[in-house]
Amino acid sequence: MADTFLDPLPWLIILPLAWASLAFLVGEGRGGRLAVAGLAVQLALALILAVQVMAQGARVHAVGGWGASLGIDLLADGLSVAMLLLTQAVALPLAVYARAYFSEVAQTTFWPLAGFLLAALNALFLSADLFNLYVTLELLSLAAVGLVAMSGKPAQVDAALRYLLVSLTASGAYLMGVALIYGAYGTVSLAGLAPLVGADPPLITQLAAGLMLAGLLAKTALFPFHFWLPAAHGGAPAPVSALLSALVVKATFYMVLRLALGPFAALADDAAPLLGALGAAAILWGSWRALTTHHIKMLVAWSTVAQLGYLFLLFPLLEPGGAALRAGVMQAFAHGLAKAAMFAAAGVLMLSTGRDTLEGLAGVAGRVPVTLFAFALAGVTLMGLPPSGGFLAKWLLIEAALEQGQWGWVVVVIGGGLLAAAYVFKVLRQAFLLAPASAHFHRVPRAMEWSAFLLAAASVLIGLRATEGVALLGVEFGP
Amino acid sequence: MNAPARLAVVGFALALAGALATAVLDLPAAAVDLPAAVAENLSTSGVEHPVTAVLLNFRGYDTLLEIAVLLLALLGMLAVAKPEAVAPEPSAADPMLRFLASVAVPLMILAAGYLLWAGAHRPGGAFQAGAVLAAAAVLLHLAGRLPAWASPSRMLRLGLVGGFLIFLAVAAALLAQGALLRYPPAHAGALILLIEAGLTLSLGLILAGLFLVLARRPASPRAGVGEEGKS
Numbered sequence: 123m124a125d126t127f128l129d130p131l132p133w134l135i136i137l138p139l140a141w142a143s144l145a146f147l148v149g150e151g152r153g154g155r156l157a158v159a160g161l162a163v164q165l166a167l168a169l170i171l172a173v174q175v176m177a178q179g180a181r182v183h184a185v186g187g188w189g190a191s192l193g194i195d196l197l198a199d200g201l202s203v204a205m206l207l208l209t210q211a212v213a214l215p216l217a218v219y220a221r222a223y224f225s226e227v228a229q230t231t232f233w234p235l236a237g238f239l240l241a242a243l244n245a246l247f248l249s250a251d252l253f254n255l256y257v258t259l260e261l262l263s264l265a266a267v268g269l270v271a272m273s274g275k276p277a278q279v280d281a282a283l284r285y286l287l288v289s290l291t292a293s294g295a296y297l298m299g300v301a302l303i304y305g306a307y308g309t310v311s312l313a314g315l316a317p318l319v320g321a322d323p324p325l326i327t328q329l330a331a332g333l334m335l336a337g338l339l340a341k342t343a344l345f346p347f348h349f350w351l352p353a354a355h356g357g358a359p360a361p362v363s364a365l366l367s368a369l370v371v372k373a374t375f376y377m378v379l380r381l382a383l384g385p386f387a388a389l390a391d392d393a394a395p396l397l398g399a400l401g402a403a404a405i406l407w408g409s410w411r412a413l414t415t416h417h418i419k420m421l422v423a424w425s426t427v428a429q430l431g432y433l434f435l436l437f438p439l440l441e442p443g444g445a446a447l448r449a450g451v452m453q454a455f456a457h458g459l460a461k462a463a464m465f466a467a468a469g470v471l472m473l474s475t476g477r478d479t480l481e482g483l484a485g486v487a488g489r490v491p492v493t494l495f496a497f498a499l500a501g502v503t504l505m506g507l508p509p510s511g512g513f514l515a516k517w518l519l520i521e522a523a524l525e526q527g528q529w530g531w532v533v534v535v536i537g538g539g540l541l542a543a544a545y546v547f548k549v550l551r552q553a554f555l556l557a558p559a560s561a562h563f564h565r566v567p568r569a570m571e572w573s574a575f576l577l578a579a580a581s582v583l584i585g586l587r588a589t590e591g592v593a594l595l596g597v598e599f600g601p
Numbered sequence: 602m603n604a605p606a607r608l609a610v611v612g613f614a615l616a617l618a619g620a621l622a623t624a625v626l627d628l629p630a631a632a633v634d635l636p637a638a639v640a641e642n643l644s645t646s647g648v649e650h651p652v653t654a655v656l657l658n659f660r661g662y663d664t665l666l667e668i669a670v671l672l673l674a675l676l677g678m679l680a681v682a683k684p685e686a687v688a689p690e691p692s693a694a695d696p697m698l699r700f701l702a703s704v705a706v707p708l709m710i711l712a713a714g715y716l717l718w719a720g721a722h723r724p725g726g727a728f729q730a731g732a733v734l735a736a737a738a739v740l741l742h743l744a745g746r747l748p749a750w751a752s753p754s755r756m757l758r759l760g761l762v763g764g765f766l767i768f769l770a771v772a773a774a775l776l777a778q779g780a781l782l783r784y785p786p787a788h789a790g791a792l793i794l795l796i797e798a799g800l801t802l803s804l805g806l807i808l809a810g811l812f813l814v815l816a817r818r819p820a821s822p823r824a825g826v827g828e829e830g831k832s
Contacts, residue, residue, distance in 0.1 A: 308631030
């Protein structure tokens with residue numbers, strides 16, 4: 123009895139739901155403390171779960187004790203635990219950052235929304251049920267839209283509404299797919315569907331999978347569905363941009379991957395070349411736009427469009443036990459940490475200079491050196507220089523491409539890295555210029571500078587802990 | 602949008618509709634018979650109506666998250682609503698409307714209570730009861746008896762999240778039974794009634810809030826914002 127009560131798996135969902143609603147209840151002033159305490163416990167729980175899963179193998183938690191297909195199953199395997207670790211590891215430093223960033227009034231809005239967002243992410247990564255995934259996706263999208271709109275500025279409300287419309291349409295497409303699947307097979311459990319769908323699925327399954335894929339790609343903002351992302355991510359307050367770019371878009375990528383590895387494995391091969399091509403287009407177009415923009419947060423947002431492309435390069439290279447899956451998860455991890463660091467650093471730079479353009483950065487190197495170092499370190503990960511996590515991800519991707527003789531992807535990976543170097547150096551170069559005499563700098567809280575630095579350092583250092591990551595990913599569910 | 606683009610969109614929509622129709626008309630027989638499984642386990646679910654059993658027991662976890670979705674819709678609106686734009690005092694309404702409200706609202710509260718109770722064995726339950734309560738609150742507002750909500754007080758916030766917190770606390774406490782939301786069959790009925798009672802009040806307030814947060818002077822029926830339908 124004590125065992126099941128202390129199982130970290132359900133608490134990773136209960137805890138954020140609890141602190142989110144309590145933060146709303148207590149109102150002004152105390153939500154931040156609740157959130158930081160809750161997130162610290164969640165990080166510990168995710169680590170415990172990772173150790174347990176590596177020792178004992180994947181674990182199923184049957185909610186209500188019914189079991190699939192009547193009830194809903196939660197599943198913790200290597201892939202989901204890796205994503206859970208990423209979520210808590212990014213969220214905790216960002217919570218410390220957000221406490222310093224927002225005014226007390228803004229925090230009363232921020233913490234409940236952020237709490238529900240993180241609860242939705244944890245629930246999504248643990249779900250093993252198509253319809254339950256839809257519910258977590260709704261929770262995630264609504265929380266994200268609320269966060270984008272929270273500043274109340276007309277431009278932000280506009281971006282949030284556009285995001286909401288894309289998100290709802292995409293959810294609708296996904297839900298229609300789920301309905302078709304339920305109609306065809308009578309179950310929505312991932313484990314139950316896998317043997318039923320089989321190797322040669324009928325037209326209805328193909329249609330359903332297509333609708334679900336389209337919906338998920340729109341939410342992931344994969345090229346050419348990226349149009350809503352720069353305005354929504356680039357204009358939001360820095361902690362919000364960081365949460366959205368580092369975690370929220372990864373959630374729908376995770377779903378595509380989960381479905382391609384699970385029930386729709388037979389169809390994944392057909393979609394793989396298209397996904398790879400869109401990923402390549404995203405890398406080139408996103409990097410180009412990042413290189414040509416003049417606003418610092420827009421640069422970081424376009425860089426997200428590009429980095430998401432790498433995630434989809436893994437699909438044409440996906441094979442059981444191959445390097446591509448490891449590359450994809452490592453990329454999600456490295457980019458998650460690095461992008462959170464970069465948005466956090468960009469927020470500090472903008473507060474310090476009082477401007478949002480690259481031009482305004484001149485002289486900032488002498489004022490907030492820790493933050494600039496954090497930005498550069500995160501840049502190292504995005505470029506893919508050793509020993510960063512980004513380097514490892516790209517290395518594994520190139521290895522998988524060479525093994526299978528698919529040379530084209532190698533060119534895209536290396537070209538994307540060079541473009542990333544170009545836009546990161548563009549920022550750094552500007553920061554090291556002498557400040558004009560008219561420039562006026564503001565003081566920025568230490569907590570913000572150091573939490574950005576912590577995230578950036580983590581994105582570089584995870585490259586050194588890859589063995590554990592590979593062992594964790596090796597934990598698969600199934601016979 | 603220019604004509605060729607429109608044609609392309611229409612063509613795509615028609616093709617998708619055609620493909621969907623073809624696929625649905627040729628639906629294979631479902632391999633898993635869930636309605637039968639629901640009927641089989643109904644006796645241990647704590648309620649007699651299959652819909653309530655699925656919503657609160659078999660897939661109660663989905664419902665827990667859906668309540669959070671509704672709560673989030675309101676939180677999102679509170680995030681962008683400008684308190685200063687809300688009329689602080691209810692506007693005076695005509696006497697007919699005031700009379701209607703004073704007659705109808707007590708009946709609506711009674712009806713909500715009945716719907717909540719009926720959910721255990723016939724169509725009804727917390728969502729329906731909450732919707733009736735919300736309608737009563739909107740009627741009171743239109744009749745000038747209830748002010749709009751500029752920024753909810755702590756009591757009101759407690760009412761808004763109370764139902765969700767009760768549901769969450771029950772779900773977590775039942776971990777002692779071996780799993781999230783695993784009701785012991787002997788107490789399932791009572792626990793479900795407790796959850797539904799809390800949800801009725803909170804859902805009523807949340808749904809009313811979707812209207813009252815945005816209400817401006819002069820109160821007009823168009824001030825409500827359409828919410829996406831939830832089961």
